[in-house]
Amino acid sequence: MKIQFCGAAKTVTGSCHYLENNKHKILIDCGMFQGFNDKEKNLLDFPFNPAEIEYVILTHAHIDHCGRLPLLLKRGFRGKIISTAATRDLTRILLADSAKVQKEDFERCERKGRQDCTPKMLYTEEEAEDVMYLFETYPYGTNVRLGEGLEIRMRDAGHILGSAIVEIWMENDHNRVRKIVFSGDLGQPGARIIKDPDFVREADYVIVESTYGNRLHKSKDETLMEFLSIIKEAQRSNGNLIVPTFAVERAQELLYELNLFVENKIVENLEVYFDSPLGSKATEIFRRYTELYDVDARRLLESGDEVFDFSGLNFIADFHDSKRLSAKNGIMIIAGSGMCTGGRVLYHLANNVGDANSHILFTGYQVKGTLGRAIVDGAPEVRINGKRYDVNIQVHTLGGFSAHSDQADLEYWLRGFGHYPKKVFTVHGDEEVIDLWSEYIRKNLMLETYVPELNEIVELD
Numbered sequence: 001m002k003i004q005f006c007g008a009a010k011t012v013t014g015s016c017h018y019l020e021n022n023k024h025k026i027l028i029d030c031g032m033f034q035g036f037n038d039k040e041k042n043l044l045d046f047p048f049n050p051a052e053i054e055y056v057i058l059t060h061a062h063i064d065h066c067g068r069l070p071l072l073l074k075r076g077f078r079g080k081i082i083s084t085a086a087t088r089d090l091t092r093i094l095l096a097d098s099a100k101v102q103k104e105d106f107e108r109c110e111r112k113g114r115q116d117c118t119p120k121m122l123y124t125e126e127e128a129e130d131v132m133y134l135f136e137t138y139p140y141g142t143n144v145r146l147g148e149g150l151e152i153r154m155r156d157a158g159h160i161l162g163s164a165i166v167e168i169w170m171e172n173d174h175n176r177v178r179k180i181v182f183s184g185d186l187g188q189p190g191a192r193i194i195k196d197p198d199f200v201r202e203a204d205y206v207i208v209e210s211t212y213g214n215r216l217h218k219s220k221d222e223t224l225m226e227f228l229s230i231i232k233e234a235q236r237s238n239g240n241l242i243v244p245t246f247a248v249e250r251a252q253e254l255l256y257e258l259n260l261f262v263e264n265k266i267v268e269n270l271e272v273y274f275d276s277p278l279g280s281k282a283t284e285i286f287r288r289y290t291e292l293y294d295v296d297a298r299r300l301l302e303s304g305d306e307v308f309d310f311s312g313l314n315f316i317a318d319f320h321d322s323k324r325l326s327a328k329n330g331i332m333i334i335a336g337s338g339m340c341t342g343g344r345v346l347y348h349l350a351n352n353v354g355d356a357n358s359h360i361l362f363t364g365y366q367v368k369g370t371l372g373r374a375i376v377d378g379a380p381e382v383r384i385n386g387k388r389y390d391v392n393i394q395v396h397t398l399g400g401f402s403a404h405s406d407q408a409d410l411e412y413w414l415r416g417f418g419h420y421p422k423k424v425f426t427v428h429g430d431e432e433v434i435d436l437w438s439e440y441i442r443k444n445l446m447l448e449t450y451v452p453e454l455n456e457i458v459e460l461d
């Protein structure tokens with residue numbers, strides 16, 4: 001039996017792991033590489049034959065975990081995609097959006113008459129939709145027998161709605177069953193809407209994410225206090241507050257917190273524009289899966305509160321209405337994309353980035369090579385849609401909203417394994433973070449760790 005790390009090896013994007021024994025060939029995730037330096041990797045052939053893959057087990061709907069599925073299909077995959085129902089629904093809107101963004105980028109590049117237009121289009125919206133026919137969905141906690149000597153079970157990963165930890169029982173070359181656990185992306189315990197990550201008690205091998213493997217988040221209370229003070233500071237300066245946001249989970253969490261601020265009169269005269277058509281679609285899906293909410297969110301819902309709505313909140317659908325926001329001052333604009341790599345936030349950023357009275361608030365991880373990362377890292381000037389802008393806007397980051405476990409949470413999750421796994425593979429993190437996190441596990445949890453290279457094959461006995 002062997003595993004090949006076909007993405008998210010010493011980087012945070014492109015999650016894709018290939019598992020093979022003498023009977024089965026499966027994938028866990030098939031995500032897109034993102035970030036300036038990694039994007040070209042999406043164009044390369046897969047290091048396996050897509051036609052031979054029987055199943056893709058999808059941990060969650062983020063594009064860096066599902067974004068190469070249409071490519072897999074175009075290159076011969078005819079198997080099944082296994083996920084939770086919420087992951088399937090979110091994957092549909094995120095893949096369609098990804099295809100749309102690729103098309104817009106490509107057309108913009110071609111209009112400029114360039115010959116080397118990158119990113120090239122990986123797939124169209126129709127090709128993204130074709131993927132949806134291959135889904136087979138199961139609830140958390142259900143043992144699913146996929147074939148002889150191959151069984152899986154998904155557990156709540158608490159990262160985004162529908163996200164899963166995947167347990168896999170697979171026979172090795174000597175017909176002995178081995179258990180391999182993929183953490184997927186693990187959420188932060190105490191997240192507001194969805195439940196906390198489940199613990200898994202036993203495994204032979206664990207593949208664990210590393211995004212914040214060297215950092216601790218601020219507490220939720222501290223984060224909310226900071227969020228509040230940024231909102232009030234922006235209100236005082238009468239500038240705009242731009243919040244680039246991921247359309248799924250983060251956007252709904254922000255609405256949830258703002259709803260509580262407004263309903264409890266902690267903030268007054270708040271004018272919020274939710275300028276993310278994708279975020280609005282995701283919010284609809286959140287409304288559909290209330291059984292996945294944690295106890296607080298359900299209680300709020302049962303009290304009759306509309307958890308994603310409050311007075312002063314405006315959902316913007318029309319593109320022209322989005323542009324009209326440039327005439328306003330003292331407003332909060334929540335728009336995608338979360339790392340400022342595209343979407344409506346670029347227009348708002350172009351209007352506000354040079355204004356010292358305006359504020360920008362990052363609530364999520366910014367991948368190296370993205371515009372968001374450049375601003376967080378203090379770039380004095382940036383390019384937006386090909387034009388140069390000075391950066392005078394006041395920059396804030398709030399790590400405590402992260403949808404990822406921090407080092408302490410990850411350690412707590414790993415300690416949940418009663419039987420020590422033989423080996424822990426660390427993936428899904430910036431290179432220097434992965435090394436530190438791997439070292440930390442070795443020293444503090446006394447577990448054998450390994451940091452795989454991209455496309456490296458490791459035998460599992």
Ligand SMILES: [Zn+2]
Pocket residue numbers: 060062065159185
């Ligand atoms: Zn994720």
